Amino acid sequence: MPPSYKKPLGRSITMGCFAFVALLCLVLSMVNYSTCKASLYKRYQEHIRDILNFTRSQIDADDLAKCLKSKYKSPKYRELQKFMDTFKDNADIHYLYLIRPLHDGPVDNVMDIIAAMSSYEKEYMPEMEVKLGGLTGEGYSVESVTKYLNAAKNDEITFFVSDWVKGATYIDYTGTLPVYTSDGGFLGLLCVDIDVTEIKKVVFKSTLLNVILILLLGVVFVILFIVWAAYNIATPIKKLENSVTSFAYSHKGKENVEAIVIDDPNIHTDNEVESLANAVVKMSKDMRNYVESVIAAESRARVLDELANKDALTSVRNKNAYDSYVKTMNKKISEGEVEFAVAMVDLNHLKSINDTYGHERGNEYIKESCRLVCHIFDHSPVFRVGGDEFVVILKGEDFDRRKELLAETENAFKNSSENEQSEPWQRLSAAIGMSDFSTKTDKGFDDVFNRADSIMYENKVAMKAVRKN
Numbered sequence: 173m174p175p176s177y178k179k180p181l182g183r184s185i186t187m188g189c190f191a192f193v194a195l196l197c198l199v200l201s202m203v204n205y206s207t208c209k210a211s212l213y214k215r216y217q218e219h220i221r222d223i224l225n226f227t228r229s230q231i232d233a234d235d236l237a238k239c240l241k242s243k244y245k246s247p248k249y250r251e252l253q254k255f256m257d258t259f260k261d262n263a264d265i266h267y268l269y270l271i272r273p274l275h276d277g278p279v280d281n282v283m284d285i286i287a288a289m290s291s292y293e294k295e296y297m298p299e300m301e302v303k304l305g306g307l308t309g310e311g312y313s314v315e316s317v318t319k320y321l322n323a324a325k326n327d328e329i330t331f332f333v334s335d336w337v338k339g340a341t342y343i344d345y346t347g348t349l350p351v352y353t354s355d356g357g358f359l360g361l362l363c364v365d366i367d368v369t370e371i372k373k374v375v376f377k378s379t380l381l382n383v384i385l386i387l388l389l390g391v392v393f394v395i396l397f398i399v400w401a402a403y404n405i406a407t408p409i410k411k412l413e414n415s416v417t418s419f420a421y422s423h424k425g426k427e428n429v430e431a432i433v434i435d436d437p438n439i440h441t442d443n444e445v446e447s448l449a450n451a452v453v454k455m456s457k458d459m460r461n462y463v464e465s466v467i468a469a470e471s472r473a474r475v476l477d478e479l480a481n482k483d484a485l486t487s488v489r490n491k492n493a494y495d496s497y498v499k500t501m502n503k504k505i506s507e508g509e510v511e512f513a514v515a516m517v518d519l520n521h522l523k524s525i526n527d528t529y530g531h532e533r534g535n536e537y538i539k540e541s542c543r544l545v546c547h548i549f550d551h552s553p554v555f556r557v558g559g560d561e562f563v564v565i566l567k568g569e570d571f572d573r574r575k576e577l578l579a580e581t582e583n584a585f586k587n588s589s590e591n592e593q594s595e596p597w598q599r600l601s602a603a604i605g606m607s608d609f610s611t612k613t614d615k616g617f618d619d620v621f622n623r624a625d626s627i628m629y630e631n632k633v634a635m636k637a638v639r640k641n
Contacts, residue, residue, distance in 0.1 A: 185401045186394070193390030197383050204382045208375045213345070217331055218615075220347035223263065223364045231362070232253050233353045236270070240285060243305050256288035264319065266344055272360040273320035278564060280307040281317040285360050294401050323348040324361055326631055334365055343369045394467075408445040411437035412452065435514065438634055474503070483556040485535055486542040494555035494563060501565070501617045505609070512567045513574050513608045514620045518580075518629040519560035520589075520601035520635065533597040541600050544588070548581050565620070578606050603632035 235248045241450035243251075274280070284302035293300050312320070316334065323330035327350060334344040344365040351359045377424050415437040439449040480492035489497070504510040519541050524532035538560065544553050545562055552570040553561045566574050584602055587595070589601035605628025609620045 185405070186398055189394040189397055193387070193394060196390060200386055201379050201383050205379045207373055209371065210301055212371050212374060213331075213368070214347055217347065220331070220345070220364050220366060221329055223259075223265065223268070224347055224349040224362055225624070226258065227256065227268065227364075228349055228361055228362055228382055231270075231351060232352050233359050236285060236351075236359070237353050237359055240272075240283075240305050245304060249304075253286060253288075254321045256286065257290065257294070257346070258387050260288040260290050265364055268361070270360050270362050271320070272358075273310075273324055276318050278314055279310055281314075282308045282320065283311045283360075283484045284308060295464055295612040306639060312558065319346075320361055320363075324350055324358065326350070333368075343367070343372070387579045403458075404441050405445060408437070408441050408449065411439055412445070416452065417432060420469040448630075463547055485620045486539055486556055488542055488546065488562075489553060489555045491557045494557050495554065497555070497565065498617045498621075502605075504529065505614075505616060508611075510609065511571060512520075512565055512620075513606055514572075514624040515549070515564040515566060515578065515581075515604060515606040515619070516624040517541075517562040517563075517564065518551075518632060520603060520632070522560040525597050537597045537600065540598065541585075541602060544600060545581065548577055549586065574606065575637060576607070578604065603628050603635055604632055605629070 223383055230252060232248050232252075235246055237251075239249045240247050243566045260268050267287065272283040272285060274283055280601050284306045285304065287302040289301060319332050319334075323332070330348045332346055334346045335495040345368040346363055346365050348361045348363045351362050353359055374510060396581040415435045434453050436453050437449050439446045481489055481496070501510070501512070519538065522534055522537060525537050542554070542556065542562065545564065549564045549566065549570055551568055552566045555565075557563050566577070585600055585602045585604075589599050593601055605626065607620050607623035607627060609617075
C-alpha cells in the first residue's frame with residue numbers, strides 16, 4: 173500500500189507560494205507605509221520650516237521680552253498679533269503661537285506670550301485669546317510639556333506629534349523654533365501646529381492600493397507557478413513515486429529476479445526530473461543484473477564450498493570441513509557452556525580387502541561402513557578424516573544418548589563382521605572410541621579427540637588379540 177504524506181509536494185508548493193505572497197504583501201506594505209508617511213511628513217516639515225522662519229523674521233524679541241515683563245502689549249506686540257492673525261486666516265494651519273515652557277509639572281507648566289486667532293475665532297470664540305504672561309493651568313500634559321522643554325534645548329527647529337489636546341479627533345504635527353533676545357536670553361518657543369490627520373488616510377489608501385495590487389499580481393504568479401510546478405515538478409515526481417512505490421510493494425518478498433525492474437514512468441519534462449526518472453529505471457536494471465550476477469556467484473561458491481568440504485566417495489564432510497568445525501568448537505569452548513562428545517571410528521581389514529579384492533570392493537566397504545555410522549548418529553555431523561577413519565561429534569539428542577548409540581554402533585559392526593553369509597567386503601568391522609568434553613580437564617577440542625583416539629586404539633588392539641586367539 174503506497175504511503176500517505178502529511179505534506180504532499182503539490183500542497184507544500186501551493187502553501188509556500190501563498191505564504192510567500194502574504195509575506196511579500198506584509199513587507200512591501202510596511203515599506204510603502206513607512207516611505208509614504210516619511211515623504212508626507214517631510215513635505216509638512218518644509219512647510220512648517222518656511223512658516224517659522226518667516227514669522228521669526230517679524231518678531232522683535234527684545235520688545236516681546238519687555239511686554240512679558242510689564243504685562244503691557246506694546247504697538248509692536250499688537251502689530252505682530254495682527255500679522256499672525258492674518259497669517260492664520262490665509263495659511264492652512266491649526267495654531268501659530270509663542271510660549272515659554274516652564275517645568276514638567278502637571279499644572280501651570282507653560283506661560284503664554286502670543287497666539288494667532290482667526291477671524292472666526294475672534295467672532296465666535298473670543299475666550300480663546302491668550303493672556304500675555306498667563307499660565308495655562310492643566311492645558312498641557314506632562315508628556316506634552318516635556319517635548320517642548322526638550323525642544324527649547326535645541327537651537328534648530330524641532331518636530332514632533334502633539335498630544336496635549338485631550339479627546340481631539342485630529343492629530344497635530346508641531347514644529348518649534350527657539351526665540352532669543354539680543355543678549356542671548358531665551359524668550360520662548362515659536363510654534364506651528366498643522367493638522368496631519370489626513371496623513372493617516374492618505375497613507376492607508378496608498379498602502380491598501382499597493383496591497384491589493386500585490387495580491388492580484390501574487391495570485392496570478394501563484395496560479396502560473398502552480399501550473400508550471402505541477403507540470404515540471406509535482407506531477408512527474410508523483411509518477412516516479414508511484415512507479416517506485418509500486419515496485420517496492422508489488423515485489424516485496426518475491427524471489428523473481430526478472431521482476432526487479434521499475435516500470436518506466438514516461439516522464440518527458442526535459443529537465444532534472446526526467447533525468448532522475450531515467451536514472452532510477454536504469455539503476456533498477458543495473459540492480460537486477462547485479463543481483464543475477466551475485467546469485468550466480470553465490471551458487472558457484474556454494475558448489476565450490478560443497479566440493480571443498482565434501483568427501484567425494486562417501487558424501488559426508490571431509491578433513492577440510494572437520495578442521496573448520498574444530499576451530500568453531502574451540503571458539504565455543506573458550507566462550508564456555510558447550511556440551512559434546514567425540515567418537516573415533518577406525519575401520520578394520522580395509523588394506524586386506526583392497527589387496528585381495530581390489531579398491532572397488534574396498535571403496536564399497538568404506539561407503540557401507542559410513543552409511544552404518546550415519547544411520548546411527550543421524551543427529552550429529554560425521555567426518556571422514558582419513559582413508560579408513562571417521563570422526564563423529566555428538567551434540568544435542570545424540571549426546572544425551574551417547575552410551576546407547578555407542579553400544580548400538582559396536583553391536584552393528586560386530587553383527588556385520590560375524591555374518592558369514594555376506595561377502596568379505598560386506599562384513600563390516602571397526603574399532604570405536606568415545607570421550608566426553610570436560611570443563612575441568614579439557615582446554616580444547618584436541619584433548620577430547622586424543623582421548624577418544626586412545627580409547628579407539630585400545631579397542632583396536634583388543635580386537636586384534638581376540639582374532640589371534
